Amino acid sequence: MIPSVRKAYNEQFTTSAYHHFLQGMAEDAGVAPAFRVAETPVFVPGDLTAKLVQACEEVVNVILRPDFKTLTEDAIPPALRVPGENDHPHFIVIDFAVTRNEAGELEPQLIELQGFPTMNAFQQVMAKQYRNHFQIPAELNNYFNGLDDESYYQLLRDMIIGNLPPEEVILLEVKPEEQKTKIDFYSTEKYLGIRAVCITDLVQEGNQLFYRRDGVLTPVKRIYNRIIFDDLQRQQSTLGEHVNLFQDLDVEWITHPNWFYRISKYTMPLLHSDYIPKSWYLHQLPVIPTDLENYVLKPLFSFAGQGVKIDVTEEDINAISDPENWILQHRVKYDPAIVTPDGNAICEIRMMYIWPDGAARPMLVHNLSRISKGRMIGVGFNSDDTWVGGSCCFFEAIPPAT
Template identity: 50%
Template sequence: MIEKYRHQFNANFTEEKYHQLLKKLEKGFPPIPFRVAETPIFISQELKEKLIAAGEEIISLIKQDNFKELTQNAIPSQWNVPNETAHPHFLTFDYGLCKNEKGEVTPMLIEMQGFPSLYGFQSHLAHTYKEVFNLDDNLSPYFNGLDETSYFELFKKVVVGNYAPHEVALMDVDAPNQKTAIDFFVTAKHLGIKILALEDIIKEGKQLFYEENSQKIQLKRIYNRLIFDEIAENTDIFKNSFDPREELDVEWITHPNWFYRISKYTMPFLKSEFVPETHFLNTLKTIPTDLENYVLKPLFSFAGMGVIIDLTEADVKAIKDRENWILQRKVTYEPVIQVPDDGVKAEIRMMYLWPDGEEPQLCINLGRLSRGKMIGVRYNADFDWVGGTVGLMENQ
């Protein structure tokens, strides 16, 4: 992407350095169960500007006065959590790297979430790539003039706020053993907060507590990493802890309802050169005759599950709950990342932090490289030069 860095990296790459990268990433942290790619992405200024412009268009929709009204049906009734905040604290937008009619590399929106991502790990990953591969000091994963120090200050401001760190906890069902646990531990190290599994939390009245050194400590804020879609209907997991759907004396960072409001559900409302044509299936008057150019996606699914790629008219007609599906024009990824033996496809996630009472701030990014039919671990299990990565840009 920035050719001089791409050529330098490929010329100097060794398997020994790659294994050193993995070893350094895991030092002091749990093992990483997902594949880390051999290389970062070197994002050009031109692509950076397009990614920023695409995000600004999406945010303008989210900030509309009627956005909550537009997305009210996005929240499944069984997962509606009380005391929703005025705005989410996190925004993540995933773009596939494609080529436009002029042959220029351009981003196309694939997915979006009002939910946190690997905000801790991505900084750790960028730092380690730069250290192991001796990359230029001028390269950075951050936006808006942030550096590692100011980035974690902003992150802490959003997550911890005015509370003491011990009053805030990162929470997931079985947090220490999740696939993304390394992100949890990097976050806890920088922010000073606790990592708690759901069953570590005790409910008394409307208050939540955890125990440490035989002391009971009240939780004031939950940095929520629990995705209801992953639980499905298994509400038994709440029996030995608390049910998030109850009225509780606790703040959510970010509130669970935003996971649904900012999601595939939002995409039909977006009209942009960076967004593929998208329709709610139940609003379609006629089925397109060129279904080979479309993909069918369930609104409520996790990590690409349930997506129908090689689509037929019979597939469309077989859908009963049409209001829970979108039909989206396919995005053609271009193998624009040149690795030693070929080009590989890439996706870039733009990650924003939104402090209370302020504007959303683009701060860091996440990348994924792929040779498979889709981006994702299960489609790239047998390849190298694929997996999680980060975009590095020249400081201006």
């Protein structure tokens, strides 16, 4: 999206460099990505960087409202509420489509947000390998707020492990070795020293949790949670016996599972900004719009794009028996802003926040991007196209105010 940088990158790109880039990530993490990684990062111009940061901070301002928990109480499905919720999420991710406004300028439009961690450890592995194998201008940065590799990983350690021994902190997931994101679990262990543990490997004694680490029964004091609980519920019948996480356990959650629902699609109708498409809870929709081709229908309790209806009809809306669990959102038109050798591509940019205990606001730290040439974005929707898949952004500095 920075024309001069894009042109230079495309001209110096080679398939050999791309293969070495993929190999570099696999060697660093100890496992190859289980999803397609794009041939290119995204180069974000300063004006768009400024708009992304402004949009994020407008979202954060709503999350900081004193009544935010009251407004989002119904976001948590009763069967999925976990005891011991804390005051704020430790991680927030905010996803934007890159679009073009009527003036022809690039701008972000909010797609989704989550009070949940993302590929925090692996994203820097990816960014580093892009720099190692391609010519990325030094003045472009994948970090925010003055962070670098050392301070970023130290921030993650402080946030996830704190003062505990690393062996008493686990990354918790359902069948972690089967997840497409497992490369992040390997990177988390390498750079933070904590292991990925399946829920079926937890042992409960009273309200204490343990797991076997190298054959030794080891206490779990803190859980870096990567379980999506409605997904866990869907898999109950295939998991066999496992610990019930919906009880009052003597463990600290990073991030507490309830925040996955509070900060989610449920939040979108509460947000108002030039960079946030208008949304309604379906049961509060005053009237069905006559231009439904300009809207998308999204289930509140789903992930990875499941259940989203793009070509919405009035019949689709009338057929929904639980409208309180859906939102109707003004459709966002992605701009094919990324020029590739075999056709332009669209992208989403995920802005990644960390919120340490005691901090007044969460801090923007890193990013993730997904590039596509299809109608849907996400690693599960990529076709056989090239120059698509998971990626990261390098941002031009925000220009000074005039």
